[in-house]
Amino acid sequence: MESSCSGTDKSSNYSSSSNENPxxxxxxxxxxxxxxxxxxxxxxxxxxxxxxxxxxxxxxYSGYGVARDTQKGRLWMTRASRTRSSVWKVSDKRPGYNASDSDSDELKGES
Structure with missing residues (x-):
């Protein structure tokens, strides 16, 4: 079985012999x-x-995949906000929640 994220060889192949590939x-x-x-x-x-x-x-901001660093998070959010100001609405959201999700939530509330 091969790992879908197989950038390293540590998990590239499992076999019945644990000595070959732990x-x-x-x-x-x-x-x-x-x-x-x-x-x-x-x-x-x-x-x-x-x-x-x-x-x-x-x-x-959340420390997901990298050491938590709110200052760097703010810098990246500031960079993105130069083009789309709505990004600040999702700065405290989980990774993957994007500004367009937030915008569509607002539109639902206005109907």
């Missing part, structure tokens, strides 16, 4: 995937993708 705890595999997700997201955010800038900010 099993890696699932929590370690997931933690590695989350760290990689942050790195990939950061790369896209640096290239100017506003949605990824918001996601990086949320990840910094």
């Amino acid at each position: 099993r890696v705890p699932l929590s370690d595999v997931v933690a590695e995937c989350v760290k990689r997700w942050f790195k990939d997201t950061l790369k896209e955010a640096k290239s100017g993708d506003i949605n990824m800038q918001v996601l990086v900010a949320q990840m910094y």
